[in-house]
């Protein structure tokens with residue numbers, strides 16, 4: 001029955017591309033599109049959500065918004081059991097400063113177009129299908145990625161969620177209220193039977209699919225980051241007056257630690273283990289002053305959580321040895337250490353069948369970036385579908401996905417949602 005209806009499946013790729021461009025215009029980036037900046041709860045973010053509300057209602061979806069702005073646009077046609085656990089698909093629309101127009105947005109507008117395509121094809125959904133827009137996937141404003149999905153999954157208690165603060169010192173609770181969202185934050189957590197299945201469509205943000213000339217990637221595992229902050233404290237002093245044997249330079253110690261991090265990660269048995277030191281603050285940051293304090297971040301990821309945590313422990317131990325030898329102090333704090341996720345086998349299989357039905361080429365792969373799906377996977381059967389992006393580039397204005405790949409992704413998503421909602 002599903003196959004019959006899906007014979008008529010038509011994806012309006014032109015409309016989808018036009019909507020991606022319209023969405024990109026909700027931006028505070030001083031440069032013109034395709035450069036996009038859209039920070040959660042900013043005027044641009046709120047205007048974009050307003051625009052989405054119109055699109056959802058035009059498609060006949062009923063919209064629920066939770067106390068932090070996570071949005072659920074539901075299609076429950078005649079014959080659909082409104083009380084059954086739903087099938088969900090969605091992603092995020094916030095964009096880091098000076099980013100592109102495809103990261104996340106493809107997963108929300110693509111899910112909407114998939115639902116519209118199912119409506120046109122006359123699909124008889126037996127359970128509701130939700131298009132989900134997650135709040136604050138990017139850590140830009142509150143320093144923590146996937147805020148919305150973490151809270152939905154019950155991994156971010158209401159009191160901690162309320163107290164996340166932005167650079168202006170405003171709490172998430174205050175900022176969301178100013179943006180027009182209220183209600184008890186404890187209500188963000190989803191019930192155990194909210195979703196029977198969840199699928200996120202996303203650009204790959206890596207070069208593999210393009211390199212191999214494939215249309216689609218079926219994600220079977222999502223790597224998870226651990227974020228650790230290190231603070232090295234040494235002794236400052238005049239750059240001319242203190243001789244080398246007498247120095248306890250915090251930056252030189254930090255440099256040795258960063259080198260050790262690279263070595264420990266490279267020698268890890270897991271090929272998926274990656275370590276990045278991406279930020280550093282040097283105090284007092286003057287050309288003629290010996291650095292007395294250095295803070296740096298570590299982002300450590302793997303699909304093997306045990307290996308990742310082992311590498312992390314080795315790094316902490318090695319940094320302490322380096323500090324002791326150089327007579328400086330090092331302290332660390334773990335910001336987050338989320339477990340990696342395995343995707344749901346039957347959903348990944350449904351993606352493969354749907355891709356085959358459309359005549360698209362595909363392969364299984366690991367998501368090295370993490371996504372809202374990582375947190376959805378902790379509660380509900382979840383998988384992801386990747387489409388290629390040019391050069392593997394993401395988080396940059398030149399991020400680009402070809403219309404034919406958008407079409408492949410949305411058609412495959414639609415067929416998968418049909419399978420998952422049809423029984």
Ligand SMILES: [Zn+2]
Nearest residue numbers: 092103104137
């Ligand atoms: Zn994303």
